[in-house]
Amino acid sequence: MIVVEQLVKSFGSNRVLHGIDHTQSRGEAVVLIGPSGCGKSTFLRCLNQLETADSGSISVAGVTVKSGQKESRAASHKLQRELRMKTGMVFQQFNLFPHLTALQNVTTAPVVVKRMNRRAAEVLGRELLAKVGLEQKADAYPAQLSGGQQQRVAIARALAMQPEVMLFDEPTSALDPELRDEVLRVMRQLVEEGMTTIVVTHEMQFARDMADKVLFFDAGRVAESGPPEEIFGNPRNERTREFLKRVAVK
Amino acid sequence: MKHALRWARSGGALTIAILLLLGGSGHAFAADTLDSIRARGELLWGADAEGGAPYVYPDPEHPEKLIGFEVDLANALANRLGVKARVVQNQWDQLIPALERGNFDIILNGLEITPQNQQQINFARPYYVYAQQIVTLTGTTNLTTLADLKGHPVGVLAATAAQRLVQAFGGIDVRIYPGNVENFQDMKAGRIDAAVLDLPIALFYAKPDPALRLSGEPFAPGYYGIGVRRTDPELLAALNQAIADLLADGTIEKIDRKYGLWDERQAVLKDYHQEAVAQRKTISTLREWPKYLPLLLRGAVTTIELSVLGMALAMVTGLVIVLIRLYSVAPFRWFAQAYVEFIRGTPLLIQLFLIYYGLPEIGIRLNAFVAAVVGLGLNYAASEAENYRAGIQAVPRGQMEAAQALGMSHGQALRHVILPQALRMVIPPVTNDFIAMFKDSSIVSVITMVELTKVYGMLAMSTYDYIGLGLMTAGIYFALSYPASIFAGRLERRLQRDRR
DSSP states (O other): OEEEEEEEEEETTEEEEEEEEEEEOTTOEEEEEOOTTSSHHHHHHHHTTSSOOSEEEEEETTEEEEETOOOOHHHHHHHHHHHHHHEEEEOTTOOOOTTSOHHHHHHHHHHHHSOOOHHHHHHHHHHHHHHTTOGGGTTOOGGGSOHHHHHHHHHHHHHTTOOSEEEEESTTTTSOHHHHHHHHHHHHHHHHTTOEEEEEOSOHHHHHHHOSEEEEEETTEEEEEEOHHHHHHSOOSHHHHHHHHHHHHO | OHHHHHHHSTHHHHHHHHHHHHHSOOOOOSSOHHHHHHHHTEEEEEEOTTTBTTTBEEOSSSTTSEESHHHHHHHHHHHHHTSEEEEEEOOGGGHHHHHHHTSSSEEOSSOBOOHHHHHHSEEOSOSEEEEEEEEEETTOOSOOSTGGGTTSEEEEETTSHHHHHHHHHOSOEEEEESSHHHHHHHHHTTSOSEEEEEHHHIIIIITTOTTEEEEEEEEEEEEEOOEEOTTOHHHHHHHHHHHHHHHHTTHHHHHHHHTTOOOGGGGGGGGOOOOOOOOOOOOOTTTTHHHHHHHHHHHHHHHHHHHHHHHHHHHHHHHHHHHHHHHSOHHHHHHHHHHHHHHHTSOHHHHHHIIIIIGGGGTOOOOHHHHHHHHHHHHHHHHHHHHHHHHHHHSOHHHHHHHHHTTOOHHHHIIIIIHHHHHHHTHHHHHHHHHHHHHHGGGGGGGTOOOHHHHHHHHHHHHOOHHHHHHHHHHHHHHHHHHHHHHHHHHHHHHTGGGO
């Protein structure tokens, strides 16, 4: 389903990913943890081409983008968009479109990108808003919604493109603690339904409960990986232990 | 830049009207000006060098120096009064109000002695006999009298006896120009068939030009006189004596001959007797508003048409420019940027002149209305492009990322996500620009458009009621621009409900 090989990415002279390898099968939920600046968000953003890697290859659901190769601009753009269509992204800052209602936020991309009939898109949109528990907020603008509600609309928006993989980039970090649960509940539901997901998060409880595999990132490398009971119960890497201690104290 | 231009053009008179209203009397001197002239050793004479040759104009050989038969005359007169002469530059059709304000001591600049002018100021005895002359292209032979001009587009110089004469004659399509050269320029561009001008202008400019001919005999003779404030009888007497002396000793004939202006008509100057002049009749245009307001409103309609069409052009062109500038490839991007910088770095007045008088030289002949809309529109397009750019750059980066993450192309993201947000943000600055253009549109009178401010100027010239007309005109501008800003405020609030 997902195969990443030798992914390298630098910002200027600062190398943030030192050749990441990662494989993930359909229906698996993977959680990325690690100190800030360790490269986990950049890895996620490379997966849906918001960042272009310097070298290495990314393959998602049969679409493969190889970085650092000489291709025509148009061809690489086309491949990039194909890869993006396979993945849905949820951002830390929600990034809802403030000029559109909740429903329009969900329906715009299917109509514009997939040329979906507007009425069909609205049916789909209301279904998805119901799924995240916001069917009554269809006509509200983002500014009229709480942070937790906005993030749930953002999840519905990503789902509307019917992606094969859902990527969550610290989806609860910008939320007050009492609003996090409603978002985490929706994410649990998705994982239970068998959605392939990659989550960057500091929610250790979520990682413990839901992850099939946990990757610990440190300084642009995967320092340790394994099932959650192993990582949390018996971390082998010194850095992992330190990190988990710090998180637990918090 | 825009403010300065507005001031420099006819709008300045409006400001003067308001200053007069605030400051009471505009007269700066209580005692007779002759005393102050002697005390300071200088005679200040008002003239407009833009009015041109042969009156007062920059010497082509030494452009920093003014020459002309009136420069020589002013020096000769000052000499008689025992002082030096110094010219004060002033727009020609505002010379009388400026004299009354006390900006200078006398007007000496081809000012015709007419009943209207005499109601406002005193005239010394005339120093030149002028006549009107029809000028056409060399190939035109059938336009030799005013009657022949009926139905033809005919150019005149703003605020001249020729303008009054041609307008009063009726049936002639009158186009009003700010200067002499534009008249001939436009005739060669085919926009007008003839021009009616004071003979000295025709002799100086048209006679040596093989493309132009003096058509028919000079007609409607009249006098040029020196304008003096009504409160300066001693100065008037001194000037009368000086002119009589200069006529008697042949100085004036010598000056006229130097500029090719002497003719047998001038003989009558020596035994001129001033006729009694009717007292100035004050017209209150405010009291007679039903007569004047409709004329102003008709000008306002043109102003509205110009600014609405001009702004529409500016908004569309500005959008194209900003999209090229931000998202296109190198050579196009440079072009868009150069356009913005060039337009913002040059005055609107010059751009209008280039479009209206310059483009015909390369075969593009726009009528005045189209030229005005294009000039205003292309000028404001640069500002709108900058407004849009600020709006687009104020949309958070995450918006583009979210749109692209959903599979939208760059163009789709721009159209459905970025621009709708950016355009909401630029409503206030764009509205401000619209209101500014609304007022800036007065500048297009320089390419013969008659809009609100021009109507004001024309009416004020014939009624001398700068205050009443000024208040009415300012009232119309305000009545139109204030609702525009209220409307914009509402629109902004309605579109920004998503930000509550």
